[in-house]
Amino acid sequence: MKAPEIIRPDSYWQKQDEIIGKEALATLQLEHLTKSLRRVYSNVPFYHTRFDEAGLDPENIKSLEDIRRLSFTTSDDLRANYPFGLLAVSKDEVVRVHTSSGTTGRAKAICFSKNDIECSATLIARCLVMTGTGKGDILQNMMTYGLFTGALIMHYGAEKVGALVIPAGPGNTERQIQLMRDFGTTVIHITPSYSLYLASALQQKGIDPRKDLNLRRAYLGAEPYSEETRKKIEAIYGIDVYNSYGLTEMSGPGVAFECGYKNGMHLWEDHFFAEIIDPETGEVLEDGQEGELVLTSLRREAMPLIRYRTRDITKIITGVCECGRTHRRISRILGRSDDMFVVKGVNVFPQQIEQVLMGIKGVAQNYQILLESYDHLTIRVEIAKELFDGNIEHLLQLQTEITDKVRADILVKPKIELLEPGALPVSEGKAKRVIDNRTM
Amino acid sequence: MKLKQISVFLENRKGRLWEALDALANAKINIRALSIADTSEFGILRLIVPDPDMAKKVLEKGNFTVKENNVVAVEVADKPGGLAEVLKVLSDADINVEYLYAFVEKSGEKAVVVLRTENTDAGIKALKTAGIAILLAEQVYAL
Ligand SMILES: [Zn+2]
Numbered sequence: 120m121k122a123p124e125i126i127r128p129d130s131y132w133q134k135q136d137e138i139i140g141k142e143a144l145a146t147l148q149l150e151h152l153t154k155s156l157r158r159v160y161s162n163v164p165f166y167h168t169r170f171d172e173a174g175l176d177p178e179n180i181k182s183l184e185d186i187r188r189l190s191f192t193t194s195d196d197l198r199a200n201y202p203f204g205l206l207a208v209s210k211d212e213v214v215r216v217h218t219s220s221g222t223t224g225r226a227k228a229i230c231f232s233k234n235d236i237e238c239s240a241t242l243i244a245r246c247l248v249m250t251g252t253g254k255g256d257i258l259q260n261m262m263t264y265g266l267f268t269g270a271l272i273m274h275y276g277a278e279k280v281g282a283l284v285i286p287a288g289p290g291n292t293e294r295q296i297q298l299m300r301d302f303g304t305t306v307i308h309i310t311p312s313y314s315l316y317l318a319s320a321l322q323q324k325g326i327d328p329r330k331d332l333n334l335r336r337a338y339l340g341a342e343p344y345s346e347e348t349r350k351k352i353e354a355i356y357g358i359d360v361y362n363s364y365g366l367t368e369m370s371g372p373g374v375a376f377e378c379g380y381k382n383g384m385h386l387w388e389d390h391f392f393a394e395i396i397d398p399e400t401g402e403v404l405e406d407g408q409e410g411e412l413v414l415t416s417l418r419r420e421a422m423p424l425i426r427y428r429t430r431d432i433t434k435i436i437t438g439v440c441e442c443g444r445t446h447r448r449i450s451r452i453l454g455r456s457d458d459m460f461v462v463k464g465v466n467v468f469p470q471q472i473e474q475v476l477m478g479i480k481g482v483a484q485n486y487q488i489l490l491e492s493y494d495h496l497t498i499r500v501e502i503a504k505e506l507f508d509g510n511i512e513h514l515l516q517l518q519t520e521i522t523d524k525v526r527a528d529i530l531v532k533p534k535i536e537l538l539e540p541g542a543l544p545v546s547e548g549k550a551k552r553v554i555d556n557r558t559m
Numbered sequence: 560m561k562l563k564q565i566s567v568f569l570e571n572r573k574g575r576l577w578e579a580l581d582a583l584a585n586a587k588i589n590i591r592a593l594s595i596a597d598t599s600e601f602g603i604l605r606l607i608v609p610d611p612d613m614a615k616k617v618l619e620k621g622n623f624t625v626k627e628n629n630v631v632a633v634e635v636a637d638k639p640g641g642l643a644e645v646l647k648v649l650s651d652a653d654i655n656v657e658y659l660y661a662f663v664e665k666s667g668e669k670a671v672v673v674l675r676t677e678n679t680d681a682g683i684k685a686l687k688t689a690g691i692a693i694l695l696a697e698q699v700y701a702l
Binding site: 502504507508509510511512514515518534535536537538539540541542 | 564566568569570571572596598600601603605622623624626628657658
């Protein structure tokens with residue numbers, strides 16, 4: 120495979136902000152944090168109470184660590200304050216609301232001021248320029264437009280850097296392929312699972328994305344996925360794949376993004392203050408330790424969030440990045456603390472299993488994890504069509520290989536069911552990988 | 560001398576075998592011989608049909624994963640030791656048999672054995688040399 124494209128070292132959207140010195144950044148963070156805390160203390164009753172309970176005086180913030188005295192803001196807090204309970208501005212200042220329904224309970228509403236949208240678009244512009252996208256690029260945006268922030272914020276950022284944007288939205292694979300061919304799409308913004316689905320659709324039509332399309336890079340986000348999957352997608356399409364991280368609560372994508380070195384995602388620390396915590400105890404962990412990412416927005420106007428639990432598991436990558444940007448990096452999302460499941464007493468993330476599966480020849484792109492009891496793990500794997508040669512020995516060998524490799528990685532011996540290609544439901548959005556039929 | 564056989568991958572799902580056979584029946588494809596190899600998690604259905612290409616098309620249209628393989632059909636006397644003799648020939652020639660299945664022809668005097676050897680050409684050669692009658696595809700379909 121070809122080496123990753125390394126972007127010109129002078130490719131910055133906001134150079135001074137992106138290469139800001141460590142101390143200057145800390146000063147800037149404290150300045151914005153203090154402003155934000157004062158605003159929520161005066162305008163948001165929820166935070167007013169929280170601060171008083173913690174004995175935190177927003178007029179007397181000495182360091183960034185002072186906020187550790189505050190308890191976390193959770194998605195339940197957002198739901199409880201739906202729709203406008205956490206507004207720090209008057210309703211008239213809100214120009215946009217995004218909601219996310221989630222699978223349980225009430226929706227979360229995230230409000231944006233005009234400036235909030237401008238800030239997010241600017242962060243996306245940084246990300247795009249950092250990865251070589253600009254004027255002359257044609258970006259086909261296959262994320263969901265609408266209540267989900269993924270597509271819209273990317274859209275604004277891409278227009279900002281002068282790219283031509285095709286607001287395709289997800290699904291309708293025939294049309295996606297047509298658009299890619301007709302317009303010579305160079306960049307796609309897509310979920311990992313849909314990119315794999317699209318790859319198999321292209322293959323079925325006899326289109327070789329490496330030769331017949333004009334693609335150069337893809338931005339993947341919205342679902343955690345493994346490094347093996349990235350390599351697979353890069354090889355199939357013959358492109359560079361960059362990880363994108365964001366969440367609606369923090370204004371959508373562009374919170375953290377990979378540079379040309381593809382070694383972790385730079386988290387824009389002049390807009391967000393990041394902590395990594397132990398998801399069980401809430402204790403703040405050292406850099407380099409795996410845990411849940413907790414974010415404090417530093418500049419959001421409409422709905423600032425303090426110590427928001429993202430539920431995403433990652434770690435801070437220590438050390439300086441060769442690209443010159445000083446903002447610390449987070450590793451790819453290793454999983455959602457909600458997705459983690461326990462089987463035979465072992466904590467397992469679906470991504471661990473995915474990583475193993477994607478490294479095995481003969482396995483197609485789709486899989487499902489089935490939990491029927493607390494000591495049995497079943498993994499349903501589609502075989503690759505090319506693998507089937509009519510020989511049962513080869514299937515048995517594949518089954519044994521998967522069993523052994525998964526056991527070596529997660530220390531639980533799984534039962535492997537081999538499925539026909541295409542047997543599992545195909546996802547054009549977020550894929551549902553874990554089916555948990557256990558009752559508490 | 561070679562006979563085409565259709566292999567169909569079957570996942571362990573209720574009714575999947577029936578769906579495969581039903582698809583063939585609807586396309587009016589007669590099955591001359593059939594065998595199923597299975598484990599608790601999946602299986603392979605093997606079929607001898609007069610028009611294997613057509614059968615493959617029909618099954619693939621029904622989203623089955625299908626592979627065409629070459630096999631050899633031989634006629635053995637339907638009496639003790641008939642099959643053993645064939646296997647001895649192959650074993651003496653150092654030819655590995657992946658699997659085999661048999662069916663009895665209508666008259667009931669002879670059995671037809673379908674053999675899949677690792678190397679089909681070598682298998683045919685060894686059987687011929689030993690004077691064992693290999694059935695032509697047309698003969699099998701006419702049974
Ligand atoms: Zn970098």
